[in-house]
Amino acid sequence: MKQNYNFKRGKNNIDMILLKILCNGDFYGYQLSQLIKEFSHEMISIPEGSLYPALYKLQDNGYISAEKRLVGKRQERIYYHIEPSGRDYLQTILSDYEYLTTAIQYILSYQYAPQEETEDE
């Protein structure tokens, strides 16, 4: 079992969401940002300054691959495809996320029962 789990881990929420959506098929950047809005019931959106650097980092790590496609005579779009190692990485950050969420939930729902009561108020 894990010990001394830190808060820094389980922080790659954007990676997690992007990879999760890419499990459903290949999408391009702008499309991903739209899907995130849609899937979250318009609750969250990822600014471009977060989205694209995240995609480049995932690509650098080999978790996703990129392919330029010309749709009709339109400008080219860069479609991203999740690779097997990306699915592995997704599993890791998903379980990290659940782990941290569980731990925080324990703390938030804890009912503190003090041992000795010395009134001073």
Place this chain on the structure above:
Amino acid sequence: MKQNYNFKRGKNNIDMILLKILCNGDFYGYQLSQLIKEFSHEMISIPEGSLYPALYKLQDNGYISAEKRLVGKRQERIYYHIEPSGRDYLQTILSDYEYLTTAIQYILSYQYAPQEETEDE
């Protein structure tokens, strides 16, 4: 309602946990780190390099107050006490946290139904 919620918000997990625990009474730094381990079933711990700066920041913002107490003839400990504004702040980051958790859960549990299927595999 909130719109365009970002990931940067709802990230003050350490603040949230510290304030939550301080709702149960006054504690000192080292004690807080022990309680976090205990309450989380040993799942997480906060390193001192995260804990103390977080406490100082909360204090600077007036969310908590500090008081030195000598327990017996022991070395002094610095007890922290949550202030009303700290409780307000806790409510804010708690609802931010729940908001973000809900939105992520929507995305993670989304079943994508593509409009048009063109087989290419």
Place this chain on the structure above:
DNA sequence: AGTCAACACCTAGATAAACAAAATATATGT
């Protein structure tokens, strides 16, 4: 008397995630 572990606090510097705010360019509708 010496040592060691647990207690209790402090801090400088590094890392890295996420963001804001720009810019570029195409396509579409009015």
Place this chain on the structure above:
DNA sequence: ACATATATTTTGTTTATCTAGGTGTTGACT
């Protein structure tokens, strides 16, 4: 001609958290 939506890029900034050290006290064991 102009505005809006689409689509990508990049520079610089912020900030949360961590690493890795440091100081000093207390109490137990040898």
